[in-house]
Amino acid sequence: MAKNLTAGGAEDLPAKLNAMSVNNNSLVVCFGEMLIDFVPTVGGVSLAEAPAFKKAPGGAPANVAVGISRLGGSSAFIGKVGEDEFGYMLADILKQNNVDNSGMRFDHSARTALAFVTLRADGEREFLFFRHPSADMRLLESELDINLIKRAKIFHYGSISLIEEPCKSAHLAAMKIAKGSGSILSYDPNLRLPLWPSEEAARKGIMSIWDQADLIKVSEDEITFLTGGDDPYDDNVVMKKLFHPNLKLLIVTEGSEGCRYYTKAFKGRVPGIKVKPVDTTGAGDAFVSGLLSSLASDSKLFEDEKRLREALFFANATGALTVTERDEHPQRCHHHGGFGFGMTKCQDPNPIIHISGHEFRLLHVNQSVHRMTIVRTDLWEHNACPKDFVNVTILDHPFLHCTQTNQNLTLFFDCFPWIEIPGENIVERYIDPFYATDNWYVGGYYGQSLRKCGFAVQVQVNQTNFAGLRNRNLNLYEALKLGFDVEYDFHEIFRDIGSKTNAKLHNNNSLVVCFGEMLVDFVPTVGGVSLAEGPDLRISPGGAPAKCSRWHIQIRRFISFHRQVNNSGMRFDRNARTALSFVTLGADGEREFLFFRHPSADMHLRESELDTNLIKHAGIFHYGSISLIEEPCRSAHLAAMKIARKSGSILSYDPNLRLPLWPSAEAARQGIMSIWDQADIIKISDEELAFLIEDDGPYDDIVVMKKFFHPNLKLLVITEGSKGCSYYTKTFKGRVPGIKVKAVDTTGAGDAFVSGMLTSLASDINLIEDEKRLREALLFANACGALTVTQRGAIPALPTKEAVLDVLKGIAAS
Structure with a gap:
């Protein structure tokens, strides 16, 4: 796609591009991290607001390697990724881009690193990393491809690989080998402060290898950080604090403004190339790619200012082109009106919200x-002409409030055209309509004149737009179309949800408290493909206990609320990330999981953090086995069960086997069975049953009763997917057939089944003693599971009671 570029100088860009794009055999070896970047498909939103994410290869050293190859140069990458689908995807991407990946290593014990990149409206970025530990941090010195490093004309690296051992030692060893082989050492610190233990650790770590580099590229923001707040535009600061005796070239990038260069013999500035930024991710890496591709072709650039300026202009152009690229996807929207507001025209870039x-x-x-x-x-x-002449300056809504910075205006229509209204709080106009602020007293001569106007209506604008009116920077129509600000009280919403839910459930003593993990599921937007093949990944909340509680609250470009659940028992951990699960859907809707949770926040829950009052109010206390894998969550789990049992709650257990999360298959069996005899109700799948008895054959009722029905158990249910379920009590047993549907995504089907079953049991626990009513409850549960697999996602696909009853009515009618 052609780009219109406006150069900050007189150089002829096409000529320079042709001159610099020269293919040769000068190898640039890039050392460090390679990861997966997840970028929202919609710009200018937070991670929570994003409807889906586009995945892209990332990691500054790997970006530079790919960039050099695309510019016609020769490059290689050395680093480590996980022995997982993402890791192999990254290796393939390097190969597809003609980057030598023979120096890559794969780690079977750690995942490939992930970075979630939030793009602000101006294209700038914020990062959320998942890499504690990730495979790149575990590269060993013994795993280095020494021959590849020795072949490097330029050896390029960053600072992220200095943060943790053993990668730090591998990094230092690789630099030593490259220096001994006569390579030019190129350093781009690429500051990512959240990855370092502290600011001071970051400064020390970055500067610890500063004096070994021949070439350093640093941004103006990084200079401010490294010098403790000094002016990054002061040449004296740069030369005194950052230019060491062995340095051949120091580059300071200034974003769209271009770059500055410093050598022992000369210094100067090369202006930037003006483009409209879409996404600044990778701009600095593209700049480095452009510079190193030129330097690899001609290492004497250091000594010739004219040729160096041409190379830097080429690098500026490379970075400028990069920020104009990002795939656009339609924005997504939903409609929920349970709180006095809702959404319509969701396909519109500016959907309609109904408020009171x-x-x-x-x-x-x-x-x-x-x-x-x-x-x-x-x-x-x-165009500022109201359809209905009604005042809307106060929102009659419990959660939505006009901000205090808004300014009320009164619009006057059909007035005398010669009226001029003076005053500090009046914006004068000689045409219809006139308008005045609330705090201006409309009286006397002007008041009498205004009262002759045909219509008046009160509206709001925010303070900034009102100032634009007063300063004549905006006209009335422009100011009104820019709107006004409304605050939504998030905490009040949750508090109201909790109080309403508690009141509803406590009144009939049917509160179900679900204990365990809640995480974010990432599912390819196209079914039947691998994670590597999927173009985009749609996000949805997950985690079996959370799904059973039927909870879902989202805020995106709009706000929507449903699935009212008391979340007062949730805790937040500042030292660990929320768990992630990447779910691959086969063509038949079956799943494979790739988890990122070592450690994740759910594993850090402590006994002291339990909401004991909430647990004591539970009619049913439901849990799984994943929270038994690691301390301190295991102890918190056992303590919560003890509190619930002592309070007379029914204990409900769904093991929800996720074998990759356990240290071994035997550890999983022992862990799952360690609390088996404490449950009153157990739901288990036929696959889990086969795992526990170590037999893939069809299960036998005698085996089930002998091995799995303990003396205190009231109900054991074995789910069989689309075939239905079997049930066992002390007095009867049987089977309820399934409901046939076309499966799209089986994620959450078992959790939906449990939701349906526990909903019925919470209303009447005596169902367990009445086989007819129990069968009805299990048919209802089957219908819940069946409806769930007809849609994608876990929690989003959970059905409402009305939808399930409609299905059952259809079955009864047929």
């Missing part, structure tokens, strides 16, 4: 400060 009987266009949502910008639809569509 009024329609507004939704212009923007800022989740970090719980604020929306909205505008009345009639003012949006009719």
Whole structure:
């Protein structure tokens, strides 16, 4: 795709591009991390607001290697990735881009690193990393490809590989080999402060190898950080604090403004190339690729200022082209109106939100400060002429409030055209309509004149837009179309949900408390493909206990709420990430899982953090086995069970076997069975049963009763997928057939079954003693599971009670 570039100088860009794109055999070896970047498919939103993510290869050294190859140069990458689908995908991407990947290593004990990149509206980025530990941190010195390093004309690296051992030692050893072989050492610190233990550790780590590099590229922000706040534009600061005696070239990048260069003999600045940024991810790496591809062709560039300026202009162009690229995807939207507001026209870039009987266009949502910008639809569509002459300056809503910075305006229509209204809080206009602020007293001569106007209506604008009106930078129509700000009280919403849910459940003593993990599921938007093949990954909340509690709250460009669940028992960990699960869907809807949770926050729950009052109120206390794998969560799990049992709760257990999370198959069997005899109700799948008895054949009722029905057990249910389920009590047993549907995604089917079963049992625990009513409850549970597999996602696919009853009515009618 052609790009329109405006150069900051007089150089002829096409000529330079042709001159610099020269293929040769000068090898650039890039050392460090390679990972997967996940970028929201919609720009200008937070991670929580993003409907889906586009995955892309990342990691600064790997980006540079690919960039050099695409520019016609010769490059290789040395680093380590996980022996997982993402790791092999990255190796293939390097190969496809003609990058030598023979120096890559695979780690079977650690995952490939992930980075979630939030793109702000201006294209700038914020990062959330999942790499504690990741495979790149575990590269050993003994795994280095020494021959590959010795062949390098340029050996390029960053600072992230210095953070942890054993990778730090491998990094230092590789530098020593390269220096001994006569390679040019190229260093781009690529500061990622959240990955370092502290700011001071980052400064020390980055500067620890500073004086060994021949070439250093550093950004203006990094200079400010490394020098403790000094002016990055001060040449004296740069030369005194950052230019060491052995350095041949120091480059300071300034984003769209270009770059500065410093050598022992000369210094200067090369202007940037102006483009409209879409995504700045990889811009610095593209710049380095452009510079190193030129330097690999001609290492004497250091000594010739004219040729160096040409090379830096080429590097600027490479970076500029990079920020213009990002795949665009349609925005997604849903409609939920359970809280007095809802969404329509969701396909529109500015959907309509209904609040207390009024329609507004939704212009923007800022989740970090719980604020929306909205505008009345009639003012949006009719150029400041209201369709209905009604005042909307106060939102009659329990959770939505106009911000205090908004400014009320009164619009006057059909007035005398010669009226001029003076005053500090008045914006003068000689045409219809006039408008004034609330705090201006409309009286006297002007008041009498305004009262002759045909119509008046009160509206709001935010303070910034009002200032634009006063300064004549905006006209009335422009100001009104920019809307006003509304704050939504997130905590009040949760508090209301919790109180309503508690009141509802406590009134009939049917509270189900679910204990365990909650995580984020990533599922390819296209079924029947691997993680590597899937173009995008849709996100949805997951975790078996959370799915059983039927909880789902999201905020994206708009706000939607459903599945009212008391979340007062949730805790937040500042030292560990939320767990992730990548779910691969086969063509038949069956799944494979790739987990990122070592460690994750759910594993850190402590006994002291338990909400004991909430547990004591449980009619049914439900749990799985994943929370038994690691301490301290295991102890918290056992303590919660003890509290629930002592309080008279029914204990419900769904092992939910996820074998890759356990140290071994035997550890999984022992862990699952360690609490088996404490449960009143157990739901287990036929596959889990085969695992526990170590027999893939069909299960036998005698085996089930002998090995799995303990004396205190009230109900044992074995699910059989689409075939239905079998049930066992002390007095009867039987089977309830399944409901045939076309499976799209089986994720969450077992959890939906448990949800349906526990919903019935919470209403009447005596169902266990009445086989007819128990069979009805299990048919209802089967229907819940069947409906879930007809949609993608775990929690989003969980059905409502009404939908399940409709299915059962259809079955009864047939």
